Amino acid sequence: MDPSSLNDLHQASRLNDPDASRSVAEPVISISGLDKVYAGGFHALKAVDLSIRRGEIFALLGPNGAGKTTLISVVCGLVNPSGGEVRVDGFDNVRDYRQARALIGLVPQELTNEAFETVWNTVSFSRGLFGKSPDPAHIERVLKSLALWDKRNNRLITLSGGMKRRVLIAKALSHEPRILFLDEPTAGVDVELRRDMWDVVRQLRDSGVTIILTTHYIEEAEEMADRIGVINGGQIVLVEEKAALMRKLGSKQLTLHLHAPLAEVPVALADYDLQLAADGSELIYTYDGTRDGDEGSSITALLGDLDAAGIAFKDLHTRQSSLEDIFVDLVKERT
Numbered sequence: 001m002d003p004s005s006l007n008d009l010h011q012a013s014r015l016n017d018p019d020a021s022r023s024v025a026e027p028v029i030s031i032s033g034l035d036k037v038y039a040g041g042f043h044a045l046k047a048v049d050l051s052i053r054r055g056e057i058f059a060l061l062g063p064n065g066a067g068k069t070t071l072i073s074v075v076c077g078l079v080n081p082s083g084g085e086v087r088v089d090g091f092d093n094v095r096d097y098r099q100a101r102a103l104i105g106l107v108p109q110e111l112t113n114e115a116f117e118t119v120w121n122t123v124s125f126s127r128g129l130f131g132k133s134p135d136p137a138h139i140e141r142v143l144k145s146l147a148l149w150d151k152r153n154n155r156l157i158t159l160s161g162g163m164k165r166r167v168l169i170a171k172a173l174s175h176e177p178r179i180l181f182l183d184e185p186t187a188g189v190d191v192e193l194r195r196d197m198w199d200v201v202r203q204l205r206d207s208g209v210t211i212i213l214t215t216h217y218i219e220e221a222e223e224m225a226d227r228i229g230v231i232n233g234g235q236i237v238l239v240e241e242k243a244a245l246m247r248k249l250g251s252k253q254l255t256l257h258l259h260a261p262l263a264e265v266p267v268a269l270a271d272y273d274l275q276l277a278a279d280g281s282e283l284i285y286t287y288d289g290t291r292d293g294d295e296g297s298s299i300t301a302l303l304g305d306l307d308a309a310g311i312a313f314k315d316l317h318t319r320q321s322s323l324e325d326i327f328v329d330l331v332k333e334r335t
């Protein structure tokens with residue numbers, strides 16, 4: 001990636017942003033009561049309400065078949081909703097389709113490219129589709145920012161998978177959208193390319209573009225997002241700041257495998273948050289793992305009190321709850 005060309009891209013997109021003075025508090029996308037029933041009768045979206053904040057990276061996390069692509073497709077105007085409404089910077093995405101669509105760039109899940117076209121032509125043509133006059137300087141900035149400049153005269157068929165994906169991003173940025181949707185940007189992409197992709201996305205966000213990405217990789221949501229929404233079975237089951245979600249996830253558990261099972265937690269240990277499991281042969285201690293220093297001293301105290309109570313253990317291990325636990329719980333509850 002060439003950082004200086006990205007700075008140019010930032011400058012250019014700021015200058016071109018007619019909404020730069022708008023309140024950041026006002027959502028850039030408002031989705032309310034959105035429903036989608038496909039022709040065969042499948043209910044893919046159920047009363048979805050969601051607001052996307054200007055300038056954020058929002059990760060829509062959900063298992064395969066949850067409705068992520070359907071939701072994106074409805075917002076981008078590719079699939080008609082069965083009910084509800086979507087506003088993109090105030091424009092109704094059905095009634096004011098052209099204005100709403102012009103604000104959006106979409107990087108689709110599927111890699112469909114014009115195999116024999118060159119990078120330059122593909123990206124330039126895409127801009128034209130939005131009725132924007134040619135702007136070679138903008139296309140150059142986009143290609144440079146995505147490290148595609150050297151490949152501009154190559155036919156798409158000659159590019160690697162990672163490059164093809166970056167061409168899709170370049171196409172989506174060709175008409176200078178303020179909002180970029182990335183549908184599973186790193187599905188099937190190897191770890192190294194995934195990191196590159198994350199860098200590109202973060203740099204775009206820093207340039208003022210609002211990013212909505214879908215993923216079924218928890219790690220990706222954890223790494224990238226300012227806020228995370230979880231979708232399952234066509235319903236939004238959680239929307240939260242990632243930082244707040246992570247704080248909730250700060251609790252840790254220490255499991256002690258006891259020599260002899262206990263019928264109940266001894267009264268002498270009532271001050272600790274303890275639970276028995278595995279028919280009394282495991283003692284589970286839950287504590288706040290986010291407070292530095294406390295952790296060690298409270299465990300030392302517990303072990304001393306266990307010893308005093310004559311409770312012996314043969315093994316112990318600790319674990320920290322993760323986004324994965326929450327995700328698995330949420331998805332399990334609904335099915």
Ligand SMILES: Nc1ncnc2c1ncn2[C@@H]1O[C@H](COP(=O)(O)OP(=O)(O)O)[C@@H](O)[C@H]1O
Nearest residue numbers: 038040042044063064065066067068069070071
């Ligand atoms: N064109 C369609 N017709 C009927 N059902 C569809 C269509 N597209 C998707 N679905 C169904 O809607 C559900 C959600 O699909 P999708 O939005 O692609 O999920 P995700 O992107 O989260 O994997 C799936 O059960 C899928 O089979």
Ligand SMILES: [Mg+2]
Nearest residue numbers: 068069109184
């Ligand atoms: Mg999908």
